[in-house]
Amino acid sequence: MTSRLSFATLDQARPAARRPALDPRAMSTGSVHLGVGAFHRAHQAVFTEDAMAAAGESGWGIHAVTQRSARVAEQLDPQDGLYGVLTCGLDGAGEPERSLRIVGAVRAVSFPGEQTGEVLARLAAPTTHLVTLTVTEKGYRRSGDRLDLRDEGVQADLAALREERRTGTAVETAAGSPIGMLARGLARRAHGAATPMSVVCCDNIVHNGPMVGRLVSEFLLAAGADGAAAWVADHVTFPATMVDRIVPATTAAERAAAEAISGLQDEGLVVAEPYRQWVIEDSFAGPRPAWERAGATLTSDVAPFEEAKLRILNGTHSYLAYRGALLGHATIAEAVTDAGLGAEVSAFIDHDVIPTLTPPPGVDLGQYRDSVLERFANPALGHTTQQVAMDGSQKLPVRLLGTAADRLTAGAIPERTARAVAAWMVFVARAADGSSPLVLDDPQAEVLGAAVAGAASGAALADRLLDLEQIFPPALAGDERFRSAVREQVTDLA
């Protein structure tokens, strides 16, 4: 039987598997990560480990938190936090090429369903200088731009913070929220060590850092923790970031491929493309890893990078996911190499997206478009259209609707963006009526299903979805030029 990856077996890994960049046993913990999914393990954890190695530091080990289920803790605990990143690229001849590195930067994983006290203590500890987050768009529990105070998880955290302030003891919350957990930890810090902290959001959301700062403040004020809110305003920074690396969900075949390379079983394996990028607003309240030594860009203005990435890469990803799935393509690589669809998304980027963007310093947006489409075409990655299609109600506003609004303001009709939005609408309708293998995996699935039920025509389907204010801002949905473009495109695709 194959041994499982752990400190005890690390020396048995075959030479083809790269070892951690520094000895994980010698690391101490300097940061907390909320939402330890695949992306964190393939992105921030890798940058952090490489930064420690480059700077000769060992104090940036990560205490990760998995809030929805204990699964990642169950994967990583028996492995002493070690896991592999299987990089799937192409060699010079265009053939799939895989390499494996073992990462050791994640030093602990907690599940607040059972370990809330441990997480709050870590967030309050003076040795913790940073919090990073990847909890998906829906994880922020927003209603419009504000924290949804009616959300059950947020309510559980508000009640817990009130109790914690009264008794000084951590309350176990099995189904809390990431913002609630973070704010409770910051409140404890404010009344304890009071050491400054930096909170780095790594989710694909416009102005992600400031958004988290606003939600934390709203939470603390709603809990009546005005003193903690004032302390956070003065001592905690929320730098904005642009994060980029394509990290699909890991499959059993990829686990087997990694095992063939290392000779060790790895339940925590993640899979990624070779490319990785991280642009971070240089606004830290205290020390941080030397991420620039691992290839990250520290800058005073992330906005142009963020907008170009969200609108070109993520907007096109969603377009390919919905249109590709409707055309029967299982993966993004298949969708983008469909000649018709490839030309369609290229035209979308050129005609609708690029005119809305300010090029980031040193970036040619035409070259950026080409590099993104080339990355999508990587056949070694197997990113499914169904995975990228998930949570459309949360993703559309970030990825497509800003482009549409900006084009309308400029007096142009964003027909190609309307087609991408229409593809989502037809996807929703087909997935909701159960007549196809498409799956509607969305926190608004019930609302969407009710909206599309019995829509008698393409125009009616478009109207019903455009009227959902939680997705389409009234100014956009009320713009007749946009509405008729979407109706036309839905009719064409339905």
Ligand SMILES: NC(=O)c1ccc[n+]([C@@H]2O[C@H](COP(=O)([O-])OP(=O)(O)OC[C@H]3O[C@@H](n4cnc5c(N)ncnc54)[C@H](O)[C@@H]3O)[C@@H](O)[C@H]2O)c1
């Ligand atoms: N995977 C990528 O290619 C990629 C690239 C760039 C950015 N990102 C960002 O990272 C996020 C996570 O991606 P991933 O690949 O790690 O996904 P994943 O499914 O592997 O992990 C998602 C994480 O978010 C948490 N989460 C999900 N829904 C939640 C909810 N309602 N409340 C609280 N926590 C919740 C999960 O517990 C898990 O830790 C993305 O949504 C995106 O914003 C991902």
Ligand SMILES: O=P(O)(O)OC[C@@H](O)[C@@H](O)[C@H](O)[C@H](O)CO
């Ligand atoms: O991770 P999600 O579900 O928010 O979005 C799916 C993809 O569009 C996204 O993860 C990209 O792969 C990523 O943003 C590339 O950096």
